[in-house]
Amino acid sequence: MIIVGFAGQLAWTVENMYLNVFVYNTISTNPAVLALLVSSSAVVATVATFLVGAASDRAGRRRAFIAGGYILWGLSTAAFGFVQTSAAAAFLPGANAVVLAIIAIVLLDAVMSFFGSGANDAAFNAWVTESTAPANRGKVEGVLSILPLLSMLVIFGLLDGLTQDGHWKLFFGIIGAVTALIGVFAWFMLRDSSTLVVSGDSYLRSVIHGLRPSVMRTNPRLYWALAAWLVVGTCTQVFLPYLIIYIQRYLRIDGYAIILAVVLVSAAVLSILGGRLIDKVGKLVSVLPATAILVAGLVGMFFARGMGPVMVAGTVMLAGFMLTTAAISGLVRDYTPPERVGNVQGLRMIFAVMVPMVLGPFAGAAVIAGAAETYVDLGVVKSVPTPWIFLAAAVIAVFTVFPVLRLRRATAVAEA
Numbered sequence: 001m002i003i004v005g006f007a008g009q010l011a012w013t014v015e016n017m018y019l020n021v022f023v024y025n026t027i028s029t030n031p032a033v034l035a036l037l038v039s040s041s042a043v044v045a046t047v048a049t050f051l052v053g054a055a056s057d058r059a060g061r062r063r064a065f066i067a068g069g070y071i072l073w074g075l076s077t078a079a080f081g082f083v084q085t086s087a088a089a090a091f092l093p094g095a096n097a098v099v100l101a102i103i104a105i106v107l108l109d110a111v112m113s114f115f116g117s118g119a120n121d122a123a124f125n126a127w128v129t130e131s132t133a134p135a136n137r138g139k140v141e142g143v144l145s146i147l148p149l150l151s152m153l154v155i156f157g158l159l160d161g162l163t164q165d166g167h168w169k170l171f172f173g174i175i176g177a178v179t180a181l182i183g184v185f186a187w188f189m190l191r192d193s194s195t196l197v198v199s200g201d202s203y204l205r206s207v208i209h210g211l212r213p214s215v216m217r218t219n220p221r222l223y224w225a226l227a228a229w230l231v232v233g234t235c236t237q238v239f240l241p242y243l244i245i246y247i248q249r250y251l252r253i254d255g256y257a258i259i260l261a262v263v264l265v266s267a268a269v270l271s272i273l274g275g276r277l278i279d280k281v282g283k284l285v286s287v288l289p290a291t292a293i294l295v296a297g298l299v300g301m302f303f304a305r306g307m308g309p310v311m312v313a314g315t316v317m318l319a320g321f322m323l324t325t326a327a328i329s330g331l332v333r334d335y336t337p338p339e340r341v342g343n344v345q346g347l348r349m350i351f352a353v354m355v356p357m358v359l360g361p362f363a364g365a366a367v368i369a370g371a372a373e374t375y376v377d378l379g380v381v382k383s384v385p386t387p388w389i390f391l392a393a394a395v396i397a398v399f400t401v402f403p404v405l406r407l408r409r410a411t412a413v414a415e416a
Contacts, residue, residue, distance in 0.1 A: 142275015
């Protein structure tokens with residue numbers, strides 16, 4: 001679980017954070033381009049999760065989808081480094097090289113997102129649900145929630161120098177190779193869970209099952225938990241795509257890798273400890289306190305200047321985010337019908353990924369454009385993310401209280 005999950009997070013870190021930096025540094029600094037990249041990949045990832053989740057439900061297996069998907073995921077990730085404006089200009093000399101490069105990177109990101117989401121978000125997450133139980137999911141989610149942070153730490157510590165020196169092909173190639181090798185590893189080492197229940201529906205019915213209003217009415221707790229995840233996910237996508245750029249360009253801190261290393265390690269420790277606490281006090285009870293920690297961290301990031309304050313505020317912010325998602329993710333797994341585990345991964349993608357990654361980055365881009373902060377690089381005026389993205393995210397996070405209160409009412413009715 002940890003090895004396959006960690007390899008997937010390495011690839012997602014590259015796609016979610018470094019691909020934006022790659023595009024910003026080599027193709028276009030327009031924040032709308034970054035928002036388009038994030039939102040389009042989210043839509044493709046959601047479609048892939050629905051299709052592959054339903055297919056794995058009907059096939060009664062997850063291993064083949066995980067292994068094969070990881071191999072294709074790695075190959076498409078390695079291909080990012082070959083998308084350059086110079087290559088576009090050489091391919092079609094009469095065309096706008098920047099526009100061609102943007103089109104190419106968006107299309108390649110869509111291909112990569114399809115393979116990655118099918119393997120990780122659909123098949124792997126379904127396998128995790130079937131391999132855990134309600135009694136240990138807080139602990140499991142606490143561990144899984146730190147994998148994205150550990151992947152960031154590994155990439156920042158070992159490979160960030162390649163990106164700063166402009167060796168993008170080697171950077172993407174290394175991550176792609178690791179992802180593909182773990183796909184081979186998964187084929188030989190991973191076994192399908194004995195609790196896997198095969199869906200008896202047709203493929204089309206399996207795909208659309210969770211989108212039916214009647215299903216929503218009969219499973220209100222699942223959908224209110226997903227709604228809470230939507231709010232938290234949207235909050236984080238307001239600032240996350242622009243985080244490294246903010247530290248580099250607005251705060252003017254060159255050693256951002258040091259800041260991120262301290263923040264990631266500290267937040268990871270707090271998440272592991274908090275995961276055990278979530279199992280003890282209950283997932284539903286834990287959501288709002290964890291969200292309050294997230295809001296406090298975001299407000300702290302709004303005021304933080306300099307390495308020390310940013311480390312403290314960033315630790316609180318990420319720890320709150322991980323604890324909130326750990327509790328909500330555990331609730332979603334608890335409320336998942338055993339014969340619809342793959343299908344629910346598609347629903348999770350809609351609420352936790354697609355909608356947040358469509359709304360959040362464009363909200364962040366609007367905040368950045370409204371602040372109108374710029375700098376000049378080689379005679380070119382470029383926009384810069386400002387602290388207002390964190391305050392905007394904090395305001396959105398507060399709205400988590402509404403679906404959580406509805407979830408508590410639905411739980412009280414179900415347990416009455």
